[in-house]
Amino acid sequence: MAKTALLTGITGQDGSYLAEFLLARGYEVHGIIRRASTFNTGRLEHIYADPHSGRARLFLHYGDLSDASALARLIAKIRPEEVYNLAAQSHVRVSFDSPEYTTDVTATGAVRLLEAIREVGLPVRYYQASSSEMFGKVREVPQTETTPFYPRSPYGCAKVYAYWITVNYRESYGVHASNGILFNHESPRRGETFVTRKITRAVAHILAGLQDKLYLGNLDAKRDWGYAKEYVEAMWLMLQQEQPDDYIIATNETHSIREFLDAAFGAVNLDWKRHVEIDPRYYRPAEVDLLIGDYGKARRQLGWEPKTKFADLVKLMVDADIQLLKDHREGKIKVTA
């Protein structure tokens, strides 16, 4: 009997890869989408367009993490075996401008969903999209599942709440609830205002002569960057374990924004120093300087390991943005890699 999964954040980077992953395993997939004034299902379009890709098993419902009654109604109606809470106001810089909204969606949204699960009384397995941002001003290098949190943004604080409320529902009510503490993960589907995609998109535009300058903030921050397509499998593996638990998902490698620029511009023989300028508006009131995650527990208990190396990830994102721009200029439908 095929399993049923409910995803929040299905229109986002991870949501679209996870939906594909679950459909390929025969799941019936339900996703919660927000009504927006502009089109926001572009990352799912190819699943709808291809009749062999699982279209008949993908269902979208309107809802919002700020709307508890809608969440409860959807859980009771869909009766999913697995719930993946991927929705969030996920932009760290934006969270400084909208701290209360970020808390409402990213923190309180998680408890709204967990309450809906508790009240329906079904054996639902729950995945919480926790974040390496919780480590913030890091207390330990590399970070592990036992490293203390020190969040540095309203987003990081909201994710710390969501992490602990997930642990609390596991311990208080026996919910099969797990936290995936994912370090930065990127792909051609990454939102265009996150630094990696902002860079690879600019490389394509500069190469085509459509743009000359790229304005960035702090180039010294270091991140542990992996490939999003591989990270969604780890989410699924967590919910297949007999016991719920919390896991770091990372590559155990760290690189600065400068190194990302070297790799991205270098891939097409451009010199980033001729194009990049610093705009202080992109600095954050408090920065997370260094993230690097030890995924040893996930390797031992889930059998999960990252495969794509940093240089290959940068190259595949640059290539995808060059292709996307070419298709766009030729009037072709957007290709989602």
Ligand code: NAP
């Ligand atoms: P993303 O591309 O920014 O997607 C965020 C998703 O959340 C979108 O589908 C968005 O819908 C939805 N959303 C936002 N506000 C909502 C609300 N009020 N109600 C319902 N849905 C709402 O994020 P991502 O990169 O895929 O990341 C997925 C999750 O993992 C997020 O929770 C993020 O914080 C977390 N995370 C990400 C990373 C990373 O490096 N990518 C690392 C650690 C943790 P719209 O399309 O309508 O905006």
Ligand code: GDD
């Ligand atoms: N976005 C952005 N734009 N970041 C810039 C820029 C710029 O122009 N210039 C420099 N940066 C620096 C930021 O200051 C930060 O140190 C780093 O690039 C990465 O920024 P983002 O790509 O926005 O990602 P993030 O690390 O803040 O947050 C992402 O990863 C988290 C996991 O650690 C998001 O996906 C979060 O949702 C996720 O939880």
